[in-house]
Amino acid sequence: MPGPDVTRMRTVQQALSIARKDLAIELRTKESLNAAGAFAVTILLLLSFVFDVTSEETRAIAGGLLWLVFAFAGALVFNRGFARELPNECLDVLLASPLSRASLLVGKAVANFAMLLVVEFVSLIVFGIFYDIRWWLHPAQLAGAFVLATWGIAIIGAVFGALTVNLRLRELMLPVIIYPLLIPLLIAAIEMTNLLFSAQPSQSDELLWARLLVVFDVVFTALALALADTILVN
Amino acid sequence: MPEAVVLEGVWKFYGDYAALRDVTLAVESGSCCALLGRNGAGKTTLLRILAGLSHIQRGQVRLMGESPRNEKARKQTGFLGHGIGVYEDLSACENLHFFARVAGVRDAKSMVSNWLDRVELGRVAAMPVRQFSRGMRQRLALARTFLHKPSVLLLDEPFTSLDDRAIAMLSELLLDARREGATIIFSTHQLREAFAIASHVALIENGRLRFTGERTPEMLEDPGLLYRRYMDSGAA
Numbered sequence: 325m326p327g328p329d330v331t332r333m334r335t336v337q338q339a340l341s342i343a344r345k346d347l348a349i350e351l352r353t354k355e356s357l358n359a360a361g362a363f364a365v366t367i368l369l370l371l372s373f374v375f376d377v378t379s380e381e382t383r384a385i386a387g388g389l390l391w392l393v394f395a396f397a398g399a400l401v402f403n404r405g406f407a408r409e410l411p412n413e414c415l416d417v418l419l420a421s422p423l424s425r426a427s428l429l430v431g432k433a434v435a436n437f438a439m440l441l442v443v444e445f446v447s448l449i450v451f452g453i454f455y456d457i458r459w460w461l462h463p464a465q466l467a468g469a470f471v472l473a474t475w476g477i478a479i480i481g482a483v484f485g486a487l488t489v490n491l492r493l494r495e496l497m498l499p500v501i502i503y504p505l506l507i508p509l510l511i512a513a514i515e516m517t518n519l520l521f522s523a524q525p526s527q528s529d530e531l532l533w534a535r536l537l538v539v540f541d542v543v544f545t546a547l548a549l550a551l552a553d554t555i556l557v558n
Numbered sequence: 559m560p561e562a563v564v565l566e567g568v569w570k571f572y573g574d575y576a577a578l579r580d581v582t583l584a585v586e587s588g589s590c591c592a593l594l595g596r597n598g599a600g601k602t603t604l605l606r607i608l609a610g611l612s613h614i615q616r617g618q619v620r621l622m623g624e625s626p627r628n629e630k631a632r633k634q635t636g637f638l639g640h641g642i643g644v645y646e647d648l649s650a651c652e653n654l655h656f657f658a659r660v661a662g663v664r665d666a667k668s669m670v671s672n673w674l675d676r677v678e679l680g681r682v683a684a685m686p687v688r689q690f691s692r693g694m695r696q697r698l699a700l701a702r703t704f705l706h707k708p709s710v711l712l713l714d715e716p717f718t719s720l721d722d723r724a725i726a727m728l729s730e731l732l733l734d735a736r737r738e739g740a741t742i743i744f745s746t747h748q749l750r751e752a753f754a755i756a757s758h759v760a761l762i763e764n765g766r767l768r769f770t771g772e773r774t775p776e777m778l779e780d781p782g783l784l785y786r787r788y789m790d791s792g793a794a
Contacts (some may be wrong), residue, residue, distance in 0.1 A: 337659070341656060341659040352686075411641075411646060412644055412646065413639050413641025413643055414641070414643050414645060416609075416611055416643065417639070417641075418660070420609040421632060422629055422662060422706075423660045557613075
């Protein structure tokens with residue numbers, strides 16, 4: 325019997341193999357990145373024409389605008405995550421293989437995470453140009469907030485992507501299920517982003533929202549790992 | 559010989575429809591069992607249960623002494639279903655490397671190149687699978703199934719889409735696997751090929767096991783014999 329360290333190491337290696345495979349396919353097809361990227365940029369552009377707001381007002385709504393766009397764009401990424409395994413019954417082969425269910429979920433979440441970060445970065449550049457927001461004032465904190473919030477969205481997307489993969493209306497069902505669950509995370513991400521877009525953010529508020537993001541990530545990652553065998557029953 | 563695969567009183571329902579009815583079957587370690595029967599008889603359901611992909615409502619299933627869903631059992635299983643289970647946007651080589659990593663194959667590089675040569679896909683190893691013919695895809699799927707040297711092979715209609723040369727190649731692969739001690743269970747409609755390879759035969763009709771036993775020389779001479787003798791509707 326392999327020890328817990330060996331098992332953990334193997335789980336990580338298998339998860340990275342899944343993520344690497346998904347990213348390699350995505351780099352070739354660009355199905356998710358094109359769809360999610362085009363959606364995010366288009367919505368941000370359209371909204372920049374719709375609202376006629378002062379720079380102060382823009383700063384106040386910036387976080388909400390960005391994270392709602394990221395959440396919607398994320399659904400486009402997550403829908404493809406497990407759907408990618410359906411042609412040729414690849415999901416069956418993975419489930420019948422020695423791959424642990426936890427590795428499969430985490431691997432999918434890592435791929436979701438990487439794709440969503442790319443979409444977010446492109447959107448942020450467009451956002452800076454069209455909304456005249458200087459988002460680079462606190463780069464390290466902003467990167468931290470984006471990483472924490474994006475991981476939370478990615479792990480939820482992977483779990484519910486797996487649960488809805490065999491539904492006929494999965495494109496509709498996935499967003500309907502994940503958005504209510506994402507509310508605490510989105511509130512924290514929005515508040516933290518608004519703080520970081522201001523010139524002198526309050527460190528105590530920043531820390532509070534960061535803690536909420538960390539708790540959300542830890543809880544949902546732990547739940548995903550613990551329930552992976554139940555979630556991925558064919 | 560110990561039994562590698564055991565099914566005891568297995569019932570499987572899809573809604574009200576009983577896809578498998580009280581199936582009891584034991585396959586000895588190192589033997590090759592051909593699952594025969596018409597479309598919808600329950601062959602695929604049985605193989606999916608053995609691969610841990612489908613739940614049973616009643617009965618017991620053991621694969622190398624473990625539940626098929628157990629990681630230990632999955633490590634020892636090679637499964638080829640109706641779908642070929644490879645990614646269209648990856649090359650043959652990338653597909654095999656990916657599955658080798660997932661299965662924890664040691665010396666993956668040489669194993670992959672060895673299997674690509676064995677299924678005669680070495681020349682097109684870098685080509686995306688979407689450009690492959692059906693036969694080439696099926697051969698890649700076979701390489702994927704055999705790659706991690708499983709001790710139990712579950713193959714659902716593996717001869718589909720293969721030309722005569724590829725059928726001979728698959729037969730050779732299966733015989734080699736048996737020589738190395740693997741247990742093979744495969745479903746097929748190609749009776750002649752099945753009887754040429756199989757050491758045992760199981761015949762299913764409407765979810766019930768009609769016959770199970772050793773493959774006899776008579777079956778080889780007259781492939782339709784089993785259907786005529788044991789099935790209600792007669793001819794193969």
